[in-house]
Amino acid sequence: MTEEELVKRFEQENITLASIPARAVAFVIDEIIVSILFIAIYWEQFSNSVDIEQTIILMNTVVVYVMLIKVLYQGFFVWMYGATPGKMVAKIRVIYMYDLDNPSPVQSLLRALVRVLSETIFYLGFIWAILNPKREGWHDKAARTLVVNV
Numbered sequence: 001m002t003e004e005e006l007v008k009r010f011e012q013e014n015i016t017l018a019s020i021p022a023r024a025v026a027f028v029i030d031e032i033i034v035s036i037l038f039i040a041i042y043w044e045q046f047s048n049s050v051d052i053e054q055t056i057i058l059m060n061t062v063v064v065y066v067m068l069i070k071v072l073y074q075g076f077f078v079w080m081y082g083a084t085p086g087k088m089v090a091k092i093r094v095i096y097m098y099d100l101d102n103p104s105p106v107q108s109l110l111r112a113l114v115r116v117l118s119e120t121i122f123y124l125g126f127i128w129a130i131l132n133p134k135r136e137g138w139h140d141k142a143a144r145t146l147v148v149n150v
Contacts, residue, residue: 006097013100017135018092018147027126029086034070038062041069067120071112079108083150091150096143103145111143 010016039046042062049055077084082102083093094111096103103111118125118138125138140146 009100015095015100016149018090018149020130020135022090022092022149023129023135023147026084026086026090026092029089030073030084031086033085034066034073037069037073038066041065067116070116070119071109074112074115075105075109078103078111079105087147092147093150094140094145094147097146098144103143107143107145111139111145113139114142115139 042058045058045062046055049058074084077087078094079102081088081093082095087093094103094108095101096107102108114125115137129135129137129140134140134146136146
């Protein structure tokens with residue numbers, strides 16, 4: 001679908017792109033939820049740390065699991081509902097740009113993986129979204145998705 005066809009379809013369906021502030025609100029809410037999940041899962045290990053060095057070692061060992069939690073969280077909610085809880089609160093959702101429906105499981109997983117990669121590379125994929133006219137982050141470009149207002 002060309003950009004002109006996409007714009008025309010958005011106008012016909014009365015669809016508007018989500019604003020950067022709405023996406024930022026959703027991001028913060030989702031990060032809080034994932035952090036709470038992380039704390040709930042690893043509370044015992046961290047509370048048993050006796051010093052800062054042991055805590056740092058533990059953090060280094062669980063970083064991959066934190067990324068996995070983020071991928072599963074993002075992938076599941078975007079696939080099932082078209083939005084994470086944060087996006088639901090912000091009244092925005094993710095759509096596959098070619099059929100304007102929820103992304104497939106593969107697209108959702110790809111989007112989630114690239115999103116986590118974006119975070120690990122100094123949030124460059126998110127900065128890209130701010131500078132992009134369609135507000136697409138790297139994760140949106142990879143999965144061919146757009147974030148729109150509900």
